[in-house]
Amino acid sequence: MNPLERYEPLVDDAAAFRAACDRPLPSVVRVNEMAASPARVREAFDDEGVAYEPVDWNDGLFRLPDGNPGGNWPYVHGWTHGQEEVSVLPGLALDPQPGERVWDACAAPGSKTTQIADAMDDEGTVVANDNNLGRLSALRHNAERLGITNAIVTNQDARNFSTKPLAFDEFDRALVDAPCSCEGTCRKNPDVVDQWTLDHVHAVAGIQKGILARAVQATRPGGTVVYSTCTFAPEENEAVLDHVLAAEDCEVVEFELPLDTVPGVTEWEGETYDESVTRAHRVYPHHNDTGGFFCAKLRVGGDEAVDAEGVAA
Amino acid sequence: MTDGADTAGDADDPSATNDGQRFDRLPETPADREVDGRASRREVLDWWEERFGVEPSVFEGYSFWEKGAGKVWIFNGEATDPSRVEAIGMTFLRTRQEHWKPTSRAVTRFGHHATENVIELDPEQAVTFMAGDDQDLPEWDGDWGYLIATHEVAGESAPIGVGLYLYDELRSVVPKGSRADLPVVE
Numbered sequence: 001m002n003p004l005e006r007y008e009p010l011v012d013d014a015a016a017f018r019a020a021c022d023r024p025l026p027s028v029v030r031v032n033e034m035a036a037s038p039a040r041v042r043e044a045f046d047d048e049g050v051a052y053e054p055v056d057w058n059d060g061l062f063r064l065p066d067g068n069p070g071g072n073w074p075y076v077h078g079w080t081h082g083q084e085e086v087s088v089l090p091g092l093a094l095d096p097q098p099g100e101r102v103w104d105a106c107a108a109p110g111s112k113t114t115q116i117a118d119a120m121d122d123e124g125t126v127v128a129n130d131n132n133l134g135r136l137s138a139l140r141h142n143a144e145r146l147g148i149t150n151a152i153v154t155n156q157d158a159r160n161f162s163t164k165p166l167a168f169d170e171f172d173r174a175l176v177d178a179p180c181s182c183e184g185t186c187r188k189n190p191d192v193v194d195q196w197t198l199d200h201v202h203a204v205a206g207i208q209k210g211i212l213a214r215a216v217q218a219t220r221p222g223g224t225v226v227y228s229t230c231t232f233a234p235e236e237n238e239a240v241l242d243h244v245l246a247a248e249d250c251e252v253v254e255f256e257l258p259l260d261t262v263p264g265v266t267e268w269e270g271e272t273y274d275e276s277v278t279r280a281h282r283v284y285p286h287h288n289d290t291g292g293f294f295c296a297k298l299r300v301g302g303d304e305a306v307d308a309e310g311v312a313a
Numbered sequence: 314m315t316d317g318a319d320t321a322g323d324a325d326d327p328s329a330t331n332d333g334q335r336f337d338r339l340p341e342t343p344a345d346r347e348v349d350g351r352a353s354r355r356e357v358l359d360w361w362e363e364r365f366g367v368e369p370s371v372f373e374g375y376s377f378w379e380k381g382a383g384k385v386w387i388f389n390g391e392a393t394d395p396s397r398v399e400a401i402g403m404t405f406l407r408t409r410q411e412h413w414k415p416t417s418r419a420v421t422r423f424g425h426h427a428t429e430n431v432i433e434l435d436p437e438q439a440v441t442f443m444a445g446d447d448q449d450l451p452e453w454d455g456d457w458g459y460l461i462a463t464h465e466v467a468g469e470s471a472p473i474g475v476g477l478y479l480y481d482e483l484r485s486v487v488p489k490g491s492r493a494d495l496p497v498v499e
Contacts, residue, residue: 036467043467048498073466076443076473076493078421101391123374125390136399141490144403147422149375149389153400165398167391 003183003196007232010265011284020286025187027064028055029080030088030111032146034118036079038062044074057258057288061085078146083111084188086283086293090228091115093255093297094175098123103174105158105215108135110142112177117148127171129154129161159210161218173224174215178208178240184230184292187285201235208240209247216248221302225250228295232282234268237294241280242273249301252276257295260287264296331379335396339377339385351379352408360406360413365461366428378402383409387419414459417474417487424461424472431461432476432483436497439464442485443473445492451481459486466498 004021008014031038038059045052045062050072055061062080069075069082091112096102098121107113107128117126128143128151130136136155143151154165158176163169181201182192208229215225229236241252241264252274264280266273280296329348331337340346342355354377358369378386378401388402395401403422407414424431432453434442441448442462453460460483462476474491477484 040467047467048496071493071495073495073498076491076495077466077471122389125392133399140400143400144418145491147403147418149387149402149422151400151402152388152390152392152395152398155399165395167393167395 002193003181004186004193004232007183010232010234010282011286012262013286016286017284020284020289021186021292023187023289025084025291027067027069028083028085029062029064029069029075030083030115031060031062032079032081032114032118033060034122035077035147036074041074041079044079045072048072050074055085058085058088061088081111081114081142081146083115084185084291085288086184086230086290087111088115089257089281089283089293089295090175090177090226091119092257093228093295094173094224094226096120096124096126096173100124100172101168101170102126103161103171103215103218104128105161105174105176105211106130106178107153108132108139110139112175113139113151114142114146114148116175117143117150118146120150122148122150124150125167126151127154127166128152129156129158131155131157159207159214161214163218170220171218171223172220173226174219175226175228176208176212176215177228178211178236179204180208180229180231180236181233182230183232184283184285184294187291201231201233205235205240208236209243212240212244213248216244216250216298216300219300221300223300225298225300226295227280227298228293230291230293232284232292232294234265234271234273237282237296238264238266238268238273238277238280239271241277241296241298244298245274245276250298251301252279253297253299254279255297257281257283259283259290262287264294331382333381336378336380336386336398336401337396339379350383350409352377352383352385352406357385357406357408361415364413364459365415365424365426365430367423367426371423371426375402377405379408383407412458414486415461415475417491420461420472420475424463427461427472430456430459431463431472432478433470434462434464434473436464436499438483439473440495440497442476442483443487443493443495445485445487445489447482447484449481450478450483453478453481453483
């Protein structure tokens with residue numbers, strides 16, 4: 001069975017959804033703004049004759065219609081990083097600030113870690129963790145290529161992550177860009193659709209719940225946790241939020257994303273989820289001509305809760 | 314250090330040796346050195362100033378760590394005992410050898426602060442350099458040894474990596490994984 005079929009009841013236009021999923025995605029690069037401005041990257045692309053198109057909702061992204069995002073001078077200088085458009089969304093939702101302590105729980109190969117470090121102006125500490133040692137080498141390569149000096153790389157199971165090697169025991173913000181079924185990436189990797197199984201959905205959902213719960217525990221009261229996946233499966237999205245809302249002291253909060261999204265769903269295959277999961281964003285390929293994505297923002301509760309601006313809650 | 318009796322340990326042992334599997338912070342000065350052969354922060358800063366004219370203030374907020382035999386890392390975050398982590402900041406400098414060598418990444422990150430031993434390459438030379446190829450450059454009349462290679466991109470000079478200049482030749486020491494086949498941009 002094609003898993004995309006099971007999500008047709010969730011979308012407004014099933015035919016457009018399926019047609020978009022069949023179209024390949026263009027190469028996209030994100031500007032590493034701690035190294036160069038988007039204007040300087042544009043100038044270098046112009047001088048070199050690299051074709052590029054702007055992305056209307058983010059001036060730090062360029063589509064490269066001829067592909068080959070690594071074969072040009074801006075890339076060699078660490079000014080750009082190949083990253084799918086929707087993949088920048090969790091970093092925007094997380095909104096990390098210079099000087100903060102930030103955890104990227106499932107960090108390899110480092111697109112979001114490097115985006116976070118850039119947003120922090122390379123100041124503060126971003127702890128980039130992944131349980132897969134092999135994928136960590138890609139993360140390290142990317143972080144070095146982009147000139148990032150404020151990252152610590154760890155190799156732990158995020159579900160029982162220990163802060164012992166760190167100089168602090170809680171984070172201001174945490175990103176859980178969770179391992180998932182990845183149907184949202186079918187436009188660049190059609191194999192994910194063939195490899196999809198419901199057993200895997202259920203297995204990975206258990207891991208996702210464990211990682212998100214740990215992220216909430218490891219974040220200070222009033223801090224921010226962002227949960228994201230590239231799957232359409234409610235079992236891996238809203239159901240994970242619903243579980244962690246019940247188990248940990250946190251709430252799903254409203255936030256804006258700069259493209260067209262639809263709210264999280266509260267019902268799926270006989271299950272119902274907490275109403276607040278509608279504050280999460282679903283991104284469908286046919287709405288913005290992107291990959292598929294899911295993104296939620298949580299605020300960690302607790303008696304000492306202050307929000308990110310330092311105002312007592 | 315108020316209780317002299319119980320503080321004897323590796324850190325106080327003048328014969329302590331470098332453990333290549335863990336990150337240890339560089340001592341402030343040579344006088345603070347406890348591990349044989351380990352570079353001190355002051356020596357690192359002096360080296361960058363003497364070799365490339367980079368002001369020590371550029372590195373004010375950064376800490377330096379050794380892991381492996383002489384590999385020094387630069388880090389801009391908070392750390393106390395990160396001995397068991399996989400990486401801390403970025404690789405910065407190779408010490409414990411006669412001629413210290415900056416990493417290519419350190420040079421692309423911090424090389425714009427350099428004022429000495431910087432060699433500006435023309436568009437074709439820059440392409441040759443990034444392909445990992447050595448080239449004759451007899452016109453260079455500066456020091457031999459490790460140089461910061463730069464070229465002009467988008468109207469300004471920018472560092473692209475480390476070259477080793479010997480006998481009228483600039484050897485590209487761009488790591489294999491970073492070499493690229495790039496167009497000549499006039």
